[in-house]
Amino acid sequence: MLDELAEKVVQGDRRALARLITRVESRDVKIAQVMAEIYEKKGNADIIGITGPPGAGKSTMTDRLTTIYRGRGRKVGIVAIDPSSPFSGGALLGDRIRMNRHATDPDVFIRSLGSRGSRGGLSRATREVTALMDVCGFDVIIVETVGVGQTELDIMDLAHSVVVVFVPESGDVVQTMKAGLTEIADLFVVNKSDRPGADLLERELQGMIEMSVRCDWAIPVVRTVAVKDEGMTTVVEHLDAHRKYLTTCKKDPDALGRMRLVQFGEVVSGLIQDLVEDSTGAEGLLGKLAGQVYNGTLNPYAAAQKMLTDPEMLRELFKGDGC
Ligand SMILES: Nc1nc2c(ncn2[C@@H]2O[C@H](COP(=O)(O)OP(=O)(O)OP(=O)(O)O)[C@@H](O)[C@H]2O)c(=O)[nH]1
Numbered sequence: 001m002l003d004e005l006a007e008k009v010v011q012g013d014r015r016a017l018a019r020l021i022t023r024v025e026s027r028d029v030k031i032a033q034v035m036a037e038i039y040e041k042k043g044n045a046d047i048i049g050i051t052g053p054p055g056a057g058k059s060t061m062t063d064r065l066t067t068i069y070r071g072r073g074r075k076v077g078i079v080a081i082d083p084s085s086p087f088s089g090g091a092l093l094g095d096r097i098r099m100n101r102h103a104t105d106p107d108v109f110i111r112s113l114g115s116r117g118s119r120g121g122l123s124r125a126t127r128e129v130t131a132l133m134d135v136c137g138f139d140v141i142i143v144e145t146v147g148v149g150q151t152e153l154d155i156m157d158l159a160h161s162v163v164v165v166f167v168p169e170s171g172d173v174v175q176t177m178k179a180g181l182t183e184i185a186d187l188f189v190v191n192k193s194d195r196p197g198a199d200l201l202e203r204e205l206q207g208m209i210e211m212s213v214r215c216d217w218a219i220p221v222v223r224t225v226a227v228k229d230e231g232m233t234t235v236v237e238h239l240d241a242h243r244k245y246l247t248t249c250k251k252d253p254d255a256l257g258r259m260r261l262v263q264f265g266e267v268v269s270g271l272i273q274d275l276v277e278d279s280t281g282a283e284g285l286l287g288k289l290a291g292q293v294y295n296g297t298l299n300p301y302a303a304a305q306k307m308l309t310d311p312e313m314l315r316e317l318f319k320g321d322g323c
Pocket residue numbers: 053054055056057058059060061094098146191192193194195224225226227228
């Protein structure tokens with residue numbers, strides 16, 4: 001029996017989608033049940049991650065890519081993630097301006113996710129939001145996230161294809177991250193190539209790719225000027241090729257299974273975290289335990305051990321929450 005709102009999302013109702021996403025963000029415990037039921041209704045959306053330093057042109061690029069995909073008749077969902085912002089909801093102000101021309105398109109759905117509400121579980125929230133967009137009928141989902149390698153969000157666990165965007169001045173970031181970058185990226189973009197230094201950065205990235213051990217997929221490097229729409233179709237062509245590679249080359253057969261296990265662990269720990277947080281103010285054994293942690297009379301590890309081994313406490317934790 002599907003939740004009424006979820007039923008509407010399956011039928012492609014955007015307003016229901018927006019409301020269900022709000023429930024994801026507020027960590028409504030019942031959302032796990034909804035996710036379990038709609039999971040099989042997921043389509044086969046392409047999830048594209050766009051990441052890179054602040055101001056590299058990620059949103060501008062997302063806007064241009066959206067135009068290209070819409071031109072192909074594909075419905076586009078956009079998730080703009082800003083871990084530093086406590087605000088969620090519509091698009092971030094700057095993005096609203098940059099993506100203005102898509103604002104009235106019913107086949108483009110833009111949503112930003114901040115850190116509030118997701119209680120640190122930003123990666124879980126993002127995964128759930130992309131799944132809901134997929135269920136709602138969006139074919140391409142672009143996840144924009146700021147920062148390279150230092151975010152709590154592992155974009156490569158979420159997206160099928162990851163675009164790492166740099167600007168000619170990004171040499172330092174590239175030097176510090178080095179090999180780590182080739183593990184994250186499926187495509188490197190040197191944006192703002194209208195500025196000096198693009199050549200040098202491109203060579204550095206090429207050098208890094210040659211040194212990397214990843215021989216199954218040759219990471220392309222594309223130079224773009226997103227504001228002038230230069231190089232954007234090349235980016236899309238490489239993304240198409242990468243998607244094709246993923247479906248035909250069957251990569252590492254273990255990889256998918258491992259990803260599912262990571263997700264499983266994430267869901268279980270997230271659910272328990274939500275339940276623990278919801279129950280700490282309550283009466284009973286859990287409330288008492290939380291009180292001891294709060295006072296410092298019991299350390300968090302000892303308390304966790306106690307909670308997970310005491311059948312009474314476990315019963316209290318899981319009582320009738322439908323998950
Ligand atoms: N010169 C030049 N400017 C660009 C290019 N692409 C984007 N910009 C400008 O760079 C600024 C930042 O662009 P955004 O698309 O907001 O960058 P972002 O990476 O999404 O930024 P954050 O989300 O704040 O990290 C804007 O003023 C853009 O107009 C480009 O190719 N060349």
